[in-house]
Every structure is written in C-alpha cells, then in structure tokens.
Amino acid sequence: MSHRNAPLTPEGRRRLCERVDTGRPISHVAAEAGIARQTLGKWYARWLEHGVAGLQDRSSRPVRCPNQTDSQVEDLVEHLRRNMKLGPVMLAAELADFGVKMHPSTVHRVLVRRGCSRLADLDVTGQDMRVNKNRYEHPLAGDQVHIDVKKVGRIPDGGGWRVHGKGSAEHKASQRRGRIGYRYFHTAIDDHSRLAYTEALGDEKAVTAAGFWQRAKEFFAAHGIEVIRRVLTDNGSCYRARALNDALGDGVKHKYTKPYRPRLTG
Structure with a gap:
C-alpha cells in the first residue's frame, strides 16, 4: 500500500503537471521524475482537459470489444445456466440446439x-444466493473461539476401492482386514484472527474434547492469545458434558449454536 503523497500516484502527477504549468519543459520535468516524456505528456494533456480528475487511474479495459459475444446470446447463456445448472461444456451443447x-x-x-460461474453462488431457483457477503468477526483475538469436530473415515494403506475399483485385489484385501473405523478431527478457530488448531483423535467423547481444549489453549497462548473470553460450540453431547465445561473454567463463557427447527406450514 502506497501513501497518498507517494510519487507517480495521482498526487505526484499533479505536482509534475504544476511544474509544467510554471513554464518548465515537459522533457525536463519527466527526466527529473524518472519517467518517459510521453507519459508525462499524456498526464499533462488530461490535466489541461479534466483537471485533478483526469490524473486518476483508469481501467485498461478497451472502450469497444467488437468481438465480444452478443448481449442477447449472453442472456441465453445466463438463462440456461440459472435454470438448468449445467457447466460450460454441457451449455455449449445446449446452445448448439x-x-x-x-x-x-x-x-x-x-x-x-x-x-454465475459458481453453482455455490446460486440457490435452487437459480437466483443469487450470496447477495451480502459480509464476514463477521469479534474485535479482539480471544473474544470468541469456535470449537467443532469432524468425523472422517479412515483410508486403508495403499488406498481403498475408490482408487482401485470395487472387486479389485486391494478392495478385497481391505475387506478381509475388517472395518478400519474413523478419525475425529477436533478443531478450534479464533474468531478474530482465524488462527486454527486441529488434532486427529480417536473419538469425540467429553474427556477427549476436554483434553483437546487444554492443548488448544496452550497453542493459542504460544501465539499471543493468552486470554479467551468466550467459546462457541454446537449442541453435541461432548460439548454439553461437565468435563468440557469444567475444562473451560469460570472465566470463559460457553455459548451454543441455536438448534435447527424446521418451520411448519399449515
């Protein structure tokens, strides 16, 4: 980020143009500033025509794009995208019809x-879903820490059937070894700094979550977040248990996310 009085910004261009206004040759002023005479000549012409407004940065986009797709064709592409949810390859085939x-x-x-290039930005009706993309955050690090756990299936050594295919020798060998279970990724994220700490543990019991929190606090303290004022979790049994709440301590406020209640219509 450059400050507003840095050279070769709109402010610097104004100063150079004012030097030319005093009667100094453009080539001399340009040489002193270390820029080409043609560049200063362009800025000075804009200065004479538009004043300070002419010295602002302009887009490099061309004024005309004669080879750009016709707007009616673009309307058709957008209509098909929002209603059929197809990708570019399938849309090209539809356009051929x-x-x-x-x-x-x-x-x-x-x-x-x-x-509308990302389906994640569209709802089921095809309308824009993320109109206001506002990121919320608490003002200070440690004001709130989010804790959650993700259950992920283990992958057999050498890969499973998704890699080698169902019925393959590797798939049959993994079946003979029996169920290999799951791993539970416990994660704590500071709301302000987005600093995260994750551990892959064997279960999601309350004692395990409490031990994870103790180690997470040490991690945050080692990175300068020594005081944690609030913790946000879901309503999982390991987070409602006494073991975790005792581990949080009296100085930490424990908040729960509101449970989802579907709206009943008559």
Missing part, C-alpha cells in the same frame, strides 16, 4: 461476467 456455436471456454467467460 439454438443454432449458437460457442466454445466452452467462451461460455465460462460469459458466466464469469454475469456473476
């Missing part, structure tokens, strides 16, 4: 321009 020949890469660029 309308007599429009377009490469999938061009379809993708159209989707990017229209703001």
